[in-house]
Amino acid sequence: MMEQKSKEEEKKVGVIETWLRKHPLPFKGATRHPLILSIRDGSIDIASFKSWLAQDYLFVRAFVPFVASVLIKAWKESDESGDMEVILGGVASLEDEISWFKREASKWGISLSEVVPQQANKKYCGLLESLMSPDVEYTVAITAFWVIEVVYQESFAYCIGEGSKTPQELKETCERWGSEAFAKYCQSLQNIVNRRLQKASDEELKKAERMFLNVLEYEVDFWNMSRGNV
């Protein structure tokens, strides 16, 4: 009886959960970055926030075609028609996100047309572009997609969680990615990734795990851009 139960539980543990257990520090590095900690404890300097906002606007513009490319891969390669709706929902919400960035930037007096992408941003957008290639498998691309989203979800949810002292004027930003709705969306992506990885070849699994760690590094570099901006 006991043995049966533990086998049953084992089946439910997805590959992503095993990665998170295997690589806790890289994940923590990306989701508990000093910039995020400084938002949460209220010590953030606003120049850093503004720098992040401006750079992230450029990132999100590059993210749109990347998500569209994942949609194409899902249409061609997915074994489940439901994947498309999840990804399409992601594409659709990016329209609202871009409008939000424009409003938020004008609130902070940032002229988005004058923002110059920094090195880490260019590098990250380069990674997105490389993932748009038809040679990159759906499983690897959707893994990257999930990591990119979940880092923001985990980071910003922490800024509005129990005991946070996030300044009022930053709360709306944190809500964007820290909300229950965004968490649910990330969970839907995670379910897709787990399903794909369960069926993946060893080689594809390795590629996806490397991509997971790769994206975490790019996320840390992205946060780092704004940290030194005092």
Ligand SMILES: Cc1ncc(CO)c(N)n1
């Ligand atoms: C750098 C970065 N990573 C993830 C997200 C989440 O969409 C974002 N907006 N920017």
